[in-house]
Amino acid sequence: MTITRTATIISVLCASMGLRSASAADITGTVTYKGTPPAEKEIDKSAGEGCTTHGAKGTTHHYFVGANGEFGNVTIYLEGQAGKNLSTGASAPPVVLDQKDCEYTPVILAVQTGQKLKVKNSDPTTHNVHVQPAEGSGNKGANPIQPANSPDLSLSFDKPEMFVKVACDVHNWMFAWVSVFDHPYFAVSAKDGTFKISNVPAGKYTIVAEHRKAGKATQQIEVKDGGPNKVEFVMPAEAAKSKT
Amino acid sequence: MSHRPRHIFAVLTALAALVLIGLGGLVTSKEAGLAVPDWPTSFGYNMFFLPISKWVGGIFYEHTHRLVASGVGLMTTILALWLYGRNSRLLMRWAGLSLFTVGAVAGFIAPKHWSDALVLAAAGLAAFGASFVWPMCEPAPKWLRRLGLAAFFAVILQGVLGGVRVVWLKDQIGIFHAALAQIFFVLLCAIALFTSRRWARLNASQDENRNRATELPPGLGVRSRSIGSALDGWARKLKRQRTGALQDAVALSDSALDSARLLVVGTTLLIFVQLLLGATMRHQHAGLAIPDFPLAYGKLWPAIDVDSVAHYNSQRIETTAVNPITATQIALQMAHRAMAVLISIAVAVCVWTTRRRLGSSHPAGRLALVWLSLLVLQVVLGAATIWSNKAADIATAHVVIGALSLVLGTYVSIFSWARCRLAGEFSTVRKNAGESPGRAGHPALPSPRPVPAS
Ligand code: HEM
Ligand SMILES: [Cu+2]
Numbered sequence: 046m047t048i049t050r051t052a053t054i055i056s057v058l059c060a061s062m063g064l065r066s067a068s069a070a071d072i073t074g075t076v077t078y079k080g081t082p083p084a085e086k087e088i089d090k091s092a093g094e095g096c097t098t099h100g101a102k103g104t105t106h107h108y109f110v111g112a113n114g115e116f117g118n119v120t121i122y123l124e125g126q127a128g129k130n131l132s133t134g135a136s137a138p139p140v141v142l143d144q145k146d147c148e149y150t151p152v153i154l155a156v157q158t159g160q161k162l163k164v165k166n167s168d169p170t171t172h173n174v175h176v177q178p179a180e181g182s183g184n185k186g187a188n189p190i191q192p193a194n195s196p197d198l199s200l201s202f203d204k205p206e207m208f209v210k211v212a213c214d215v216h217n218w219m220f221a222w223v224s225v226f227d228h229p230y231f232a233v234s235a236k237d238g239t240f241k242i243s244n245v246p247a248g249k250y251t252i253v254a255e256h257r258k259a260g261k262a263t264q265q266i267e268v269k270d271g272g273p274n275k276v277e278f279v280m281p282a283e284a285a286k287s288k289t
Numbered sequence: 290m291s292h293r294p295r296h297i298f299a300v301l302t303a304l305a306a307l308v309l310i311g312l313g314g315l316v317t318s319k320e321a322g323l324a325v326p327d328w329p330t331s332f333g334y335n336m337f338f339l340p341i342s343k344w345v346g347g348i349f350y351e352h353t354h355r356l357v358a359s360g361v362g363l364m365t366t367i368l369a370l371w372l373y374g375r376n377s378r379l380l381m382r383w384a385g386l387s388l389f390t391v392g393a394v395a396g397f398i399a400p401k402h403w404s405d406a407l408v409l410a411a412a413g414l415a416a417f418g419a420s421f422v423w424p425m426c427e428p429a430p431k432w433l434r435r436l437g438l439a440a441f442f443a444v445i446l447q448g449v450l451g452g453v454r455v456v457w458l459k460d461q462i463g464i465f466h467a468a469l470a471q472i473f474f475v476l477l478c479a480i481a482l483f484t485s486r487r488w489a490r491l492n493a494s495q496d497e498n499r500n501r502a503t504e505l506p507p508g509l510g511v512r513s514r515s516i517g518s519a520l521d522g523w524a525r526k527l528k529r530q531r532t533g534a535l536q537d538a539v540a541l542s543d544s545a546l547d548s549a550r551l552l553v554v555g556t557t558l559l560i561f562v563q564l565l566l567g568a569t570m571r572h573q574h575a576g577l578a579i580p581d582f583p584l585a586y587g588k589l590w591p592a593i594d595v596d597s598v599a600h601y602n603s604q605r606i607e608t609t610a611v612n613p614i615t616a617t618q619i620a621l622q623m624a625h626r627a628m629a630v631l632i633s634i635a636v637a638v639c640v641w642t643t644r645r646r647l648g649s650s651h652p653a654g655r656l657a658l659v660w661l662s663l664l665v666l667q668v669v670l671g672a673a674t675i676w677s678n679k680a681a682d683i684a685t686a687h688v689v690i691g692a693l694s695l696v697l698g699t700y701v702s703i704f705s706w707a708r709c710r711l712a713g714e715f716s717t718v719r720k721n722a723g724e725s726p727g728r729a730g731h732p733a734l735p736s737p738r739p740v741p742a743s
Contacts, residue, residue: 086606094345105606170345173326177458186458188326212610214324215346220610257613258603281603 070268072242074276076234076254078116082108088218095170095193096147096216103218106152107258115238116256116280118153120207120224122231123242124251124263127205131228134160139199141165142211142221144172144191149211149221151233153257158205158227164198166191172219174198177210184209184225208257222257245274254278292426295371296484302364303477307689309361310470312354314688317571318681320609321347322463328452331355335404358448365444368480372437374428381420388413429484436480443473460572467568471561471692478696482703491652549642550705553653556635557698563632564691566625570618571684576611578618582675585623593619629668636664636698643705653704660697667694 085108091101109117134157143150145167156162164174171192178184183204191198202209202225213219224231232240234254245268254262259281268274316322324347325331331339336355344352370377392410396403428434447469454462482488570578585591586601593616602613640661644654670687677683 083604083606086608088608092346105608107606171343171348173324175323175326175458188323188458190326190332210610210612214321214326214351215348217320217347217609258605260599260603 068270069244069246070270070272070274072245072252072266072268072274072276074121074240074278075238076116076119076121076240076278076280077114077238078108078110078259078280079114080281082110082259090147090216090218093147093170093216095168098169099146103146103148105218109236111236111238115236116259116278117234117236117238118151119234119238119240119254119256119259119278119280120153120155120231121234121240121242121252121254121278122155122224122226123228123245124253126226126228126230129228131230132157132159132226133229134158134201134227137229139163142223144168144213144219147172147213147216147219149219152221153224153233154221155224155226155231155233156202157229158203158225159201162200162202162223164191164200166193166195166197169193171215172213173215174200175212175214176200177212178202178206179209182206182209188214207255224255252276254280256280292429292484293486295368295426295429296481296486298364298371299368299477299481299484302361302368303474303481305357305361305364306470306474306477307692309354309357310474310692311685311689312350312357313467313470314685315681316350316354317463317467318679318684319347319350320574320611321350323455323458324348324351325355326455328455335402335408337408338404355451358451362444362448365440365477368477369434369437369441371424371426372429372434372480372484374424374426376428377424378420381416385413385416385418385420389417433480433483436476436483440473440476440480443469443476447473460574463572464565464568467572467688468565471564471695474692475696475699479699479703482700546646549639549646550702552635552642553639553657553698553705554702556632556639557695557702559628559632559635560691560695560698563625563628564695566621566628567688567691570621570625571688573618573621574611575614575618576605576607576609577675577679578614578622580605580675580678582626582672585619585626590623591619629671633664633668636661639701643701647705651704653701656697656701656704660694660701663690663694663697666690 085104085106088103088105089101090096090103106118111117137157137160139161140154140156141163142154143165147168147170154162166172171190173188173190176187178186184202184206187200189198202223204225205227206225208222208224211221211223230242230245232242234240247268247270249265249267252264252266262278262280264276264278266274266276327333329336331352332343334340336352336359339352370381373380389410390413392406392408392413395409396406399406429437447466450462450466450469453459454466579585579591581587586597591597595616598614598616598619601619605614636657640654640657643651643657647654649655667687667690670683670690674680674684674687
């Protein structure tokens with residue numbers, strides 16, 4: 046009893062210090078969008094003071110799709126890890142959400158429970174940071190104000206939840222989405238559609254790629270030490286289905 | 290009761306409330322409800338002291354809404370006091386004095402909150418000073434004073450609801466806030482009607498008419514009874530109306546008139562339900578659940594299975610932070626559309642029956658026509674809301690005309706019920722003058738009786 050507990054404590058300690066390399070590997074992969082996503086719409090920022098230093102026009106950013114279908118801003122994660130208390134969020138470096146030219150960068154984020162989400166205001170104007178978790182998710186909503194030149198805000202979430210909405214009510218075109226995991230095995234695909242989930246213990250997993258609009262794609266993967274653990278996702282799920 | 294300045298003030302208050310409803314609708318349309326994240330303060334300032342330089346973007350809408358709401362609150366308070374006439378002076382004097390004292394003491398104890406203290410003290414002083422010269426008129430009848438009091442409590446509750454919605458970050462409260470706004474507006478419009486000279490004149494002629502028929506002493510509170518009958522439960526109304534009609538010895542089919550009246554009241558209630566549906570749709574903050582009209586996703590009745598809804602969402606490119614749509618929201622909008630058809634038919638039937646049963650010169654019959662035109666406008670605005678992808682100004686106009694249709698329904702109801710005894714007179718005229726009683730052939734209505742100023 047005591048021995049196992051000590052063992053667990055040690056292994057948890059090791060895990061949190063990133064010492065599990067002996068039996069862990071990285072998952073890498075790409076996400077591709079097949080077909081043509083709906084066109085993004087123009088947004089007009091002229092109503093906001095201090096928003097137009099780089100022009101009053103912007104666009105929405107729902108689909109980040111490159112010339113060859115490289116699908117960015119897709120959230121990828123291992124399924125079935127919830128509730129295992131694997132989160133290393135308290136010691137993980139913060140994730141940064143910037144407000145610049147009255148737009149959020151990035152617009153899709155992912156954090157662990159307890160991990161800091163640092164919100165910066167790089168604009169010469171006031172934003173409010175309206176965090177809107179789903180009813181009953183266990184996460185608390187908040188609506189702090191962040192005037193120009195004020196210090197970064199530090200937010201964090203207690204419970205896993207997909208796509209928590211963060212929006213500014215002063216500039217109604219500003220919104221971003223934060224997914225919260227209670228484990229460290231997740232990533233957001235880059236502009237070129239690639240992603241990497243590090244330090245995954247060897248074993249069999251279900252890996253999910255999820256996009257707010259394109260839906261979910263799921264695959265099985267066996268993670269092997271040292272092996273190239275590659276996954277290729279094709280989205281939207283409908284397109285992937287009709288291909289096979 | 291027809292005290293002129295008081296009536297004008299009541300009309301102005303109702304108009305201000307309509308403007309406020311428009312501003313509130315804009316706040317929601319612009320998704321700016323939480324641009325000012327605190328309450329009752331605004332960014333930590335007393336709301337009357339928020340520097341104008343901070344009124345930018347969504348803050349502008351939310352802040353003007355709060356300011357105009359304070360104005361409407363003040364006007365409603367004045368109106369309620371005015372209805373109590375000179376009896377309210379004592380209350381004003383003491384309440385004013387207490388407010389002033391609280392403000393002054395607060396200013397000394399907590400000089401940091403000088404702006405709040407100043408507002409309190411100034412309001413108190415104004416009430417105290419005013420109480421020496423105002424109001425001078427006689428109190429309105431009890432039922433009308435009660436209406437004023439109800440409006441006063443409604444506006445307080447409305448302000449608190451609006452504030453609590455901001456503080457608790459609860460979108461659902463917006464639905465109640467929107468519903469109460471409509472009820473409040475109807476109350477103010479009813480007060481404006483009941484304080485009018487025209488209303489007094491109608492009732493005076495009604496009095497006369499009744500007294501002639503039943504040998505009652507003049508001024509037996511028939512007015513109050515007739516309004517009571519407009520607002521109280523139906524059962525009581527039905528009974529009283531029946532006796533009234535009998536006393537008037539009217540040759541009019543009683544039950545046909547009854548059902549015409551019930552139809553009017555029922556249709557008005559339907560409109561209220563429709564406004565609730567609308568407010569619920571708006572406060573899902575999900576944008577348009579169905580982007581096309583008259584079809585819905587290209588069909589008469591859209592598919593709302595999980596895959597279809599996921600597909601709709603994947604094709605939606607939102608420009609504001611609205612939530613994805615759900616099957617429920619699509620059903621809600623379909624219900625709103627179906628209800629619009631039902632209400633349009635019902636109002637058209639109301640026009641037909643009120644004019645048939647009460648005559649086309651009867652106020653209920655004439656207002657019913659206005660009602661119908663508002664409804665047509667409302668349906669057009671509803672369609673335009675969808676075609677414009679919910680442009681803020683159009684959606685807001687839709688909210689405002691919605692409020693007006695509710696008021697028109699209330700007016701038609703009030704007139705068709707409250708003037709039940711006059712109906713006899715109309716029908717007599719009808720018998721004598723053929724199918725359409727002209728204005729000239731009508732003895733009581735147009736004669737401008739001198740009304741004693743109260
Ligand atoms: C005099 C009383 C008031 C009236 C008649 C009124 C009326 C309205 C109306 C008609 C709406 C639009 C509802 C809809 O879209 O269907 C609205 C929205 C709103 N009102 Fe008021 N209002 C009043 C006072 C206040 C006050 C004092 C506040 C203070 C904070 C407030 C805060 C709001 C907010 C935040 C919204 C937007 C709700 C949302 O977006 O969810 N209101 N109001
Ligand atoms: Cu902003």
